[in-house]
Amino acid sequence: MTIQLPLTVLTPARACDCRVCPFFIDNPDAAEPICSGSNSDCSYCGSARTADQLTPSCGQCSIRCGSRTDIRAWMRDAGGTLDFDDITLQDMHWPDGMPRFVPQIDTTNPAELDGDLQWPAYAVGLRRVFSPKVWDVLPGFRDITAREALGLGDGQLSVLVGYGEDPLVEAFWTRRRRIYPLMAQHQWDLVLSPNFSMYGNQPRTEHLINFRRNLVIAEELLAAGVNAVPNIYWYRLEDLQRYSRWLHDITPPAIAINLQTFRTDADWEEMALPGLSWLGGELPTATRLVVVGSSRKSRIDELLALYGDRLTVISQNPIQYARHGAIMGPTGREDVHADVAVAFAATVRYYSSLLTQWTPEDQTATRTCGGSNG
Template identity: 25%
Template sequence: MFGCFSACGACGVEQGKCDYTCPRKPSFWRDWVEVGGLEPKQRRELPTLELQLPLYVPMVRHGSNRDDALPLDVVALNTFDVMDSAAWARHASAASLRERFQIAPNAQILLVSVNQDRYIESFWAHRDEARLAALAQLGVSAMTTPNFSFFDDAPRLQSVRNFWRILRTAEDLADAGITPILHVNALSREDWRMWARVLRDNPAVRHVCKEFQTGLTDPQRAAEAIDSLRWLQDDVGRQLHPLVVGGRRVTHQVARHFSSFTIVDSVPFFATVKRKRIVVNGLSITQINNPTASEETLDALLQDNVQAYRKLVAVCATCNNVEIPEAFDEGEDIDDVVAI
């Protein structure tokens, strides 16, 4: 209920050691002015994503050791691989972006903004109209809002401000002509009620994003998050389409509640970079060594791994008799979200 307020001052706030949104800090009012004051309001309606997303979208982190464009209709990129530390786009055009990542010229690009806090905070500090306009020139179909963190031990004000930072980013993206997808971070039922109010005020929005790495690798917390997404769908009274980031293991659970959804991760990509071939075993995968010659590219292996993994996700989506594991093996299909 109180977060760190129950031990107020113990965090070292007087010595400048606290990073939270706290009334004891001189920066408190500036933090709230950034999101519209103590009673912020949504300032514009959000657009909908018209693109029909497939069940699985692979994330590609770079184009090294490949000569051919990946022949896929939809590809995910990490936002922080596309932007530099000052939030400027690293590429001047849609063509140069696709050439850098070796994806098809006509591929639809989905930017996923899941990353460590230092990258997200840098984006928030530097974002402006010119930078977002440059990003829009890359011809991306949509971008998930950054996953500003909701911490269990932080003051409630920290989570509420981060909720509004997610929404403000979505509005800024929409202003720049980029279709935003809300990353629905939440800790409490009240957080989910806040998201429900936003979705009711934006009746065209169907897509939301939820990340199942880090804290949601715990099976119980993952199940609670899926149930909360189901509650959100029921409360707004229309079908939602979740983007499930790093959550292939919960595919069967998501499929029970949502008629359409999309799994996004970089498992096939990292398996390929490590010269591993994905072999499907029932509802799980094994990555076996697949050494390559010194001059051999990774094009064929990446395509094979994406196809094998895509088929696995399709099987998981139609299987309702899956035992929930006691723990996740983080080495198998949890993304490395550090920007390169």
């Protein structure tokens, strides 16, 4: 699928000049008034304000801004707009039998881990499928289904977490139209589509283009026959408000959020949790939230208080702990020197219990008490 380009491909203003930018909400001539202005924390403003069409290295910059010599090409590749209205996620569905907790593993042969566990679904990360060295699908995932490549049994579901370091996901974007048919052959039960980063020190243009690309790539995957869920990021309240309007227009079965980068308490409490809290009250009741990277009980409790039984968690913690003979339980990490499969199964069951034993009464109690400390 190719996103239908509008008649005019809009481009952000050079040198972050909001007065003439087609996306600035206070520009009376703006075609898409969606942005409240440039990012005061941007570390690239000097480059943006001095760049000109003769700057030889501008096109090699890893950051997209209105002063880039190739910004029109980037905008065209993202659909010629920063709006979301053309993204419908029409063919997405939530797989039957998907558990509330899905362990992400580091191997293509989970039989050694699964043992007597017989877990309903397993996930793998993008770099286990798409090579970070040669930017192509790895040999073990060619001419084979994902279930076969992972060694899953009948009825077990395969999940691809399409997240990775920036060079990996950018290479995937560049080659995506060649890769889509191969991914369709894999017959993944669910794919969390690759997500493009949002950093606080980037130009606002970079934020907005990446918010758009996170949705475009899911839309294209769906059109190629891959059951993909889009990842969303935000930086300002206006971003969340725009997502809310879009979500209520289309009511998708699910959206995903990558929480792996919010490692410290400050990151969680100052950046992640406020947006998650706002979104929790706005997400359509029929839309599930899939999160990757929240493994602390306190954080899972907070997410449950916000999203209840609509929450699905994917985590690498069970395999990471098991490789060191450790488990996670009610008292925290325990180094029990257990067999890998035994330790893995214990931690998977523990995380699952946090989600499946939750009740609406827990949600009410947590909100009344103000939640737990992340």
